[in-house]
Amino acid sequence: MIRITREADYGIVLMTALAQAEGQPRSAALLAQQRRLPLPMVSKILKALARANLLTSQRGVQGGYQLARPATAISAADIIGALEGPIAITECSDESHDGCVRQDHCEVSGHWPRINQAIHAALQSINLLEMSRPDPLQPLHFHPLHRAMTTQVIGRLI
Amino acid sequence: MIRITREADYGIVLMTALAQAEGQPRSAALLAQQRRLPLPMVSKILKALARANLLTSQRGVQGGYQLARPATAISAADIIGALEGPIAITECSDESHDGCVRQDHCEVSGHWPRINQAIHAALQSINLLEMSRPDPLQPLHFHPLHRAMTTQVIGRLI
C-alpha cells in the first residue's frame, strides 16, 4: 500500500548486518556475499549511507564500513530518509507546492503534513538494534497489514 | 521519502469533497470540475473506491457517488489501501516471501510487519472528517517532515 524503494529495503538489510558486526569494519564485497545482494547495488547503497553520516568508511586494504553511531541511535527513518531523499508522501508536500495549480481547490493540502509526521514518527520509533535482533515477536510469515488489506480490497490483488 | 501514488492522493481529495457534500450524491464530472482533476482519472478512482465499499454509487440521471459510512468511520488507511491494493512496504512483506531467495540470509524479514503495522496505525489514526475540515493546525506551507529530511540528507535533493 505504501512503498519504499528496494534501495531502502536493502539499506536496512545492510545496516543490520553492520550492527551485528560490532564495530568491525566490513567491506562491501563481504556484505554483499553475506546477504546475497548484488555487489554494485551494495556498493552504491553503502556510499549513500556514508554520505548521510550513518556509516563511516575506511579506504584501502582492510578497509570497509562501520556504523557511525550506536545501533540504538539509528532509526528506520534515518536509513530510509538517507536512501530515498526528501521526497514527501505527495507532490503537494514538497516545496513545489507553491506552483500547484490546484492549490485553491485542494482542501487537504494542509493535512498532509500531519500524515507525514505520523508516518515519520512511526519510522523513527523503530531503531536499528531492534531490527537487528533475531527473535521477532511474530512468526516469520505472519503479515498483519497485508492480510488486512487483502480482505479489504477484494479482487484487486497486484 | 515514502510515496503513495497520485491515484491515492487524488482519492483523498475526492473523498474530502464527498464528505463536504453531506450525503448528497455527486457525479464524477462535478467532482472533477470542483477539484480541477482530469475526469477520466476521477472516474477511475471513484469506481475503485466504490468497489472497496467506501462509496455507494447510483447510476443514471441524477446519480452519483456518496460516502458509504460517516466520515469519522473512514480513515486515511482505508482510502489509500483501497486505491493501492495490498502492496506492502517491501516485497518480502507480501505472500511471495515464500519464494524469497534471500530468506535465509535476511535478518530483518521478521521486523517488517512491525514497521508496516506502525505505519498502518498512523494512517488509521487520521479520519476523513479531520481531513475534510479546513483550518489546519499549521500554516499551509510549513512541512516539518520535509525540512527534517532536507537537513539530514545533504546534497541529495531529488
Place this chain on the structure above:
DNA sequence: TTAATCAGTACTTAATTGGTACCATTTGCT
C-alpha cells in the same frame, strides 16, 4: 608499488504510474 577498497558518475533496461479511450449497462425523464 601493488592490490584492495571506497568514490563518483553515466548509462541501459525494466517496471510502474499517470492518463486516455472505448464501449457496455443502468436509470430517470419526457
Place this chain on the structure above:
DNA sequence: AGCAAATGGTACCAATTAAGTACTGATTAA
C-alpha cells in the same frame, strides 16, 4: 419507448522512475 446522463469495466499508450551495471578515479595499508 426513447433519449440522455450517469456509472462499470477493460484495454491501452506514453512518460516517468527504479533497478541494476559499467567504468574510471582516489586512497590506503602492506
